[in-house]
Amino acid sequence: MQNTENTGQIVLGATPIGNLSDASPRLREIMASADLVAAEDTRNFHHLAQALGVRPTGRVMSLHEHNEQHKISEVLDAVRGGATVLVVSDAGMPAVSDPGFPLVEAALAAGLLVTAVPGPSAVLTALALSGLPTGRFTFEGFLPRKAGERRRRLESLVSEERTMVFFESPHRLAAFLTSVAEVFGGERQVAVARELTKKFEEVKRGPVAEVLDWAAAGVRGEIAVVVAGTDEVNDAQPEDHVGQVEESVAAGIRLKEAVAQVAQKQGLKKRELYEAVLAQRQNGEN
Template sequence: MQNTENYGQIVLGATPIGNLSDASPRLREIMASADLVAAEDTRNFHHLAQALGIRPTGRVMSLHEHNEQHKIAEVLDAVRSGSTVLVVSDAGMPAVSDPGFPLVAAALDEGLLVTAVPGPSAVLTALALSGLPTGRFTFEGFLPRKAGERRKRLNALAGEERTMVFFESPHRLAAFLASVAEAFGGDRQVAVARELTKKFEEVRRGPVGELLEWAEAGVRGEIAVVIAGTSAPEPAEAGDHVDQVEELVAAGTRMKEAVAEVAQRFGLKKRELYEAVLALRQNSESQGRTP
């Protein structure tokens, strides 16, 4: 087991998603003091630092989706040498639909320290403002651009009961919502959040069919879409399926086998279904004996 006592660390820094005042004191401190800053876009990082009145003392390098695999070794070497490496994306938390995950995975595989300076998150902000259930949710990020692949992914989510959060570009929003209406139905409740924490922040809520009409006129800004999950199906009642059992029995199937087949088909408990069949038969016999 390697001795990591003198190693440095990787710090994932959450940067503002719009309002610069959301930059935390801890983020400001580490932006200034980190030995190495791995930024999704170095120009954006320098603009952020300048706007916050910070003068970074460490080296700044690029780390984006096109070069991350080639930069991992360099970053890990810096950590092994004792450096604190700050990883930042253009907005929000790195590694969440942004560069950073492959680096984090590689660092953890080597037992290196990875920590975070938490802060702004477009996912959680959109979810909280959506007015949709927040107790359980799933983040789906950006869906495929091609209509067929996007439709396939949404069809796979048609039975999802949790609230779903997506990212989408403004010029593809209308096509995205059209695919949602096709897969989930035009009445599915949706919230479209744009320009979160910025001057022109807007959250539109309503059935996807209505929001589609709005989006078709053109939308600008950073977009997060929150979609309500489907309602949980009503649990099957054994008494609702007695007729299916009796039909199988009338066709020559033994009672026990008929109950087992119907119970498996509808997700019922065999004993409850068996008792429901007997109860209905007894009730029918009692009515037949009534003078």
């Protein structure tokens, strides 16, 4: 993959998520030949290269969430000059819950070439091992740390029929599963995958209430949580929930905020619910 035509490119390289043997020959080749390596953590990249027996010939620079915006112009200038730039995160594919997306967005806007060396993916590995439907799924990444914000995000997914994949830290796993049980119900099927491809890989499957009991004792390692989508068809009509909105308004909540809360909880469109409230109020006056 050495650049010989003076046409620069950005290469997104998927690195192992645990087992070093998952590093592809293409990844090893581009690690050695890239003119510039933009790594989430330069120390981790050098450790990976050493473990794989690779000797990078290009310059290695840091590219992480705190400096990415400031480094984009430097990377793009290198590509314009004909350089092959390898972008790597600490594990998995860059730009997916990892640094890289702003760079990709800027490069494409500038008309520059972006390609990838595919490889390990915690999202797809957890999904495949979950035992839950894989035909349609959505990746939700990390949810907010604060309980209220996390709950609101989950409430927005109440009507989601696709299997959902989340990332979570081990020390917040029990709190996350508690929110899942409260919003989706304790019988919702989940799978918690930890330490994927590593020696102590484990996938805990079952109703969220049972898995929560297991997680409450403490869990270590990198975590991916797969949650089944709803099997309930949402046939709710806006008119059916006007009363809930009016109850919230009577309790002192502003109309638009009340509409937003009920719409999110019931899987309705805010505009349609708002119009239904206004229509019933108008009918009540006539």
